[in-house]
Amino acid sequence: MKAFLIYPATLFSLSCFAFPGNHGDISEDTVAEYAALAAKIARQSEVKRDSSKRAFDADAQRISTTGAHAYIAPGSNDVRGPCPGLNALANHGYISRTGVDSVLSITAASNEVFGMGLDLAAFLSVYSGVMAGDITSFSIGGKANSGSLLGGLTSSLGLLGEGQGLSASHNRFECDASPTRGDLYSTGDPVSLNLEQFEQLAAMPQGPNGYDLTVMSKFRGASFNNSIATNGHFFTGPFTHLAVNAAAHAFTYRLFGNWSAEHPGEGYLDLETLKSFEGVTGEPGNFQWEHGRERIPENWYRRPIGNEYSLVSLNLDAVHAITTEPYIIAIGGNTGEPNTFTGVDVVDLTGGVFNGQTLLEGNNLACFAFQVVSIASPDILRGGLLGNLVQTAVQKLTDALNPIIATFNCPQLTDYDTSLFEAFPGAGSGI
Numbered sequence: 001m002k003a004f005l006i007y008p009a010t011l012f013s014l015s016c017f018a019f020p021g022n023h024g025d026i027s028e029d030t031v032a033e034y035a036a037l038a039a040k041i042a043r044q045s046e047v048k049r050d051s052s053k054r055a056f057d058a059d060a061q062r063i064s065t066t067g068a069h070a071y072i073a074p075g076s077n078d079v080r081g082p083c084p085g086l087n088a089l090a091n092h093g094y095i096s097r098t099g100v101d102s103v104l105s106i107t108a109a110s111n112e113v114f115g116m117g118l119d120l121a122a123f124l125s126v127y128s129g130v131m132a133g134d135i136t137s138f139s140i141g142g143k144a145n146s147g148s149l150l151g152g153l154t155s156s157l158g159l160l161g162e163g164q165g166l167s168a169s170h171n172r173f174e175c176d177a178s179p180t181r182g183d184l185y186s187t188g189d190p191v192s193l194n195l196e197q198f199e200q201l202a203a204m205p206q207g208p209n210g211y212d213l214t215v216m217s218k219f220r221g222a223s224f225n226n227s228i229a230t231n232g233h234f235f236t237g238p239f240t241h242l243a244v245n246a247a248a249h250a251f252t253y254r255l256f257g258n259w260s261a262e263h264p265g266e267g268y269l270d271l272e273t274l275k276s277f278e279g280v281t282g283e284p285g286n287f288q289w290e291h292g293r294e295r296i297p298e299n300w301y302r303r304p305i306g307n308e309y310s311l312v313s314l315n316l317d318a319v320h321a322i323t324t325e326p327y328i329i330a331i332g333g334n335t336g337e338p339n340t341f342t343g344v345d346v347v348d349l350t351g352g353v354f355n356g357q358t359l360l361e362g363n364n365l366a367c368f369a370f371q372v373v374s375i376a377s378p379d380i381l382r383g384g385l386l387g388n389l390v391q392t393a394v395q396k397l398t399d400a401l402n403p404i405i406a407t408f409n410c411p412q413l414t415d416y417d418t419s420l421f422e423a424f425p426g427a428g429s430g431i
């Protein structure tokens, strides 16, 4: 039994790699930008999401696709990866067109262009910096051709070897049963859009708001079943499945939807808009996809300012998906062959702190996912020589997130028994 002591109100144990060093540190100015973003996160978490804040504002919500933000397909040295949202941001120059950028600008652009809450955007970005990058920057695709922002920092640190980027983050971030990407073990390519899956999604009967949450939840159930039936290494971890997989499905509707005057409170996602953001052309039965073609459509309106999609929104959608497709709550995996899915008892896994029922209460799904992340980070980060300012900067963001997570009133998880995952060849680090 592998047991950990957990500090539930603290994301990522940054202190475990606190060590003064002069390896590729960042500037005081950059630290000041992190501090400013941290203050903005705190302010946004206090904004009341009242209906007046949701009034349609064409100028504020229409996203520019011209000038500096014109679509340009990536060049041969630019990288793109498994996230269509980030690929679109890079193709339109909202983040570096190279596909490698800082935690700071990826957080800001996700908020500005898609109306993702700063809390959620900062969490995803810091997590990626830690797990797939060099703490303050990461590649949205494979290993950076253009070099990371911090130059040789990661290689001199030997932190995780080198930051491998999101494309190589299997079961730390990139995971199985994604909406449009194939499973790594089944297809060998979890990064490219899988046309067969896209055909199936496109063919789903649409809901009141197009490819809305009702559609995405049903589709998630079908993908979950399909992975059980086809992928002997299918694994559903507390973070990768309950949080990331839920997010991948919810984002498709919540963030790609067109929030025009006609659909002010909800957003509408039709096939043309979905195709554009996913880089797909052609018609049903004959869709085509090419690497790096994700495009923000002309005349597209993001979520209203003041109605950002936050950590709490994601928790609500994750719970909603489980209430409509209850079997997807299973944590566990196939044991090497298709159709061998074995669930782990959440009570055993969490020392009795959570069970199938309590996971659906309050913000407990998010609590469980965060706690597993905070357990796994020090395990994966074996300590290294981080520049002082790098740590100070990222700490500013996690310090801004901690009080938000504290409002979730998470039950204190003290044990996390990863030995229960030994039967699953696809479990990876068990998150």
Ligand code: HEM
Residues within 6 Å of the ligand: 082, 083, 084, 085, 086, 106, 107, 110, 111, 114, 116, 120, 121, 122, 124, 125, 128, 166, 169, 173, 174, 175, 176, 177, 178, 179, 180, 181, 244, 245, 247, 248, 249, 251, 252, 255, 256
């Ligand atoms: C804030 C930083 C972000 C990071 C680090 C990130 C990272 C990722 C990763 C690693 C995946 C693959 C997950 C999987 O295997 O299923 C993913 C999927 C996805 N992301 Fe992001 N993402 C971010 C922001 C966004 C934004 C702003 C959007 C806007 C719509 C978005 C939309 C999506 C969608 C729709 C998927 C599912 C792709 C599929 O169909 O399989 N993401 N993201």
Ligand SMILES: *[C@@H]1O[C@H](CO)[C@@H](O)[C@H](O)[C@H]1NC(C)=O
Residues within 6 Å of the ligand: 218, 219, 221, 222, 225, 327
């Ligand atoms: C997935 O499988 C479960 C149980 O085997 C079944 O109840 C459910 O309807 C299936 N979901 C879909 C979307 O086909």
Ligand SMILES: *[C@@H]1O[C@H](CO)[C@@H](O)[C@H](O)[C@H]1NC(C)=O
Residues within 6 Å of the ligand: 258, 259, 260, 261, 262, 273, 297, 298, 299, 300, 301
């Ligand atoms: C969004 O909705 C508005 C209003 O119906 C429409 O004019 C615009 O073309 C739509 N944008 C996209 C990308 O479909």
